[in-house]
Amino acid sequence: MSEKTAVLLLQMGGPDSLDAVEPFLCNLFSDRDIIRIGPAFLQPVIARIISRRRAKTVVEYYRRMGGKSPLRELTEQQGAELEKVLGEGYRCFVAMRYWKPDTTSALAAIKREGISRIVALSLYPHYSRATTGSSLNELERVLAQAKVRFDLSYVRQFYDHPGYIGALVEKVEQGLAEFSDRSAVQLVFSAHGLPRSFIDSGDPYLDHIQATVRLVMEHFGGIRHHLAFQSRAGPVKWLEPSTESMIGELAKAGCKDLLMVPLSFVSDHIETLYEIDIQYREEAQKLGIANFRRSESLNSSPAFIQCLADLVRSLG
Numbered sequence: 001m002s003e004k005t006a007v008l009l010l011q012m013g014g015p016d017s018l019d020a021v022e023p024f025l026c027n028l029f030s031d032r033d034i035i036r037i038g039p040a041f042l043q044p045v046i047a048r049i050i051s052r053r054r055a056k057t058v059v060e061y062y063r064r065m066g067g068k069s070p071l072r073e074l075t076e077q078q079g080a081e082l083e084k085v086l087g088e089g090y091r092c093f094v095a096m097r098y099w100k101p102d103t104t105s106a107l108a109a110i111k112r113e114g115i116s117r118i119v120a121l122s123l124y125p126h127y128s129r130a131t132t133g134s135s136l137n138e139l140e141r142v143l144a145q146a147k148v149r150f151d152l153s154y155v156r157q158f159y160d161h162p163g164y165i166g167a168l169v170e171k172v173e174q175g176l177a178e179f180s181d182r183s184a185v186q187l188v189f190s191a192h193g194l195p196r197s198f199i200d201s202g203d204p205y206l207d208h209i210q211a212t213v214r215l216v217m218e219h220f221g222g223i224r225h226h227l228a229f230q231s232r233a234g235p236v237k238w239l240e241p242s243t244e245s246m247i248g249e250l251a252k253a254g255c256k257d258l259l260m261v262p263l264s265f266v267s268d269h270i271e272t273l274y275e276i277d278i279q280y281r282e283e284a285q286k287l288g289i290a291n292f293r294r295s296e297s298l299n300s301s302p303a304f305i306q307c308l309a310d311l312v313r314s315l316g
């Protein structure tokens, strides 16, 4: 057995071609940790119907962002950079919840290298049962079937880690520098939405998001800021206000300079590259917000990779 530690980067994954959109959606809608549709035995059938219908709309979004999600490449790059910072004793692997490479193939690769110690590193800063919880449940299911035993530890969240806050502050600072008068800019922190029922049953996601916003804003005294939630799907009640309505309200109040700060996803994907950069930008410009910008996603920013390395090393 190798003395090395495997760092297993947990992400959602995204379609790697337009043909992959429907099966990706079907995997997502089949997962009862993220969405419950009908009784468990019927969910796979309903998931197939919903994914076929949603794919018709979403394929066009992926087409407009280059024909696929960049999540795999971005996550593999994070793994490569993290491996460089951690040095000799570590190897990084990627496990995507709804697309490739999946948890089974990631564990097979770890096993092939003879590694027995795994740090499961969730790339969602804010814990939710829908995201990190789902990835960890999948990992436990796959491990239960593996013939090899691993020594496993977890990074479940890092919403208040000084390295994460510092990496976000750096991106907001760069975003603000693009405006001629930073005191006129309003920040909209845009987090991924979640059905209200998750929070009502104890999910800490909203508390984590609010803590991140508070810690980032300690560095930006005097700048006006707001928190909103994007990408709701389906008829249930979601966290409010929606990013769309927030943009509308700010436009009505005369805002001309707006910096969107994506939260809750550390890499570029459909919510930054389509929803914010295309959909919300077109809407904002129609409503008279002349300067609509977005701070960059963390992706492989050196400060963020250093944060991930600190999190891994903190587990000894």
Ligand SMILES: C=CC1=C(C)c2cc3[nH]c(cc4nc(cc5[nH]c(cc1n2)c(C)c5CCC(=O)O)C(CCC(=O)O)=C4C)c(C)c3C=C
Pocket (backbone or CB within 6 Å): 012, 013, 014, 015, 025, 028, 034, 035, 054, 058, 069, 070, 071, 124, 128, 130, 131, 192, 193, 194, 195, 205, 231, 233, 264, 265, 268, 269, 270, 271
């Ligand atoms: C079905 C309900 C959904 C919940 C709840 C949800 C929560 C949630 N999602 C992310 C991050 C990502 N979501 C992505 C795609 C995506 N998510 C949903 C649905 C829910 N998400 C769908 C249907 C899709 C597919 C795209 C679409 O149809 O709109 C992705 C990957 C995007 C990519 O680039 O391909 C990420 C990442 C978070 C952080 C979150 C709650 C905390």
Ligand SMILES: [Fe+2]
Pocket (backbone or CB within 6 Å): 192
């Ligand atoms: Fe999502």
Ligand SMILES: [Fe+2]
Pocket (backbone or CB within 6 Å): 192, 231, 271
């Ligand atoms: Fe989404």
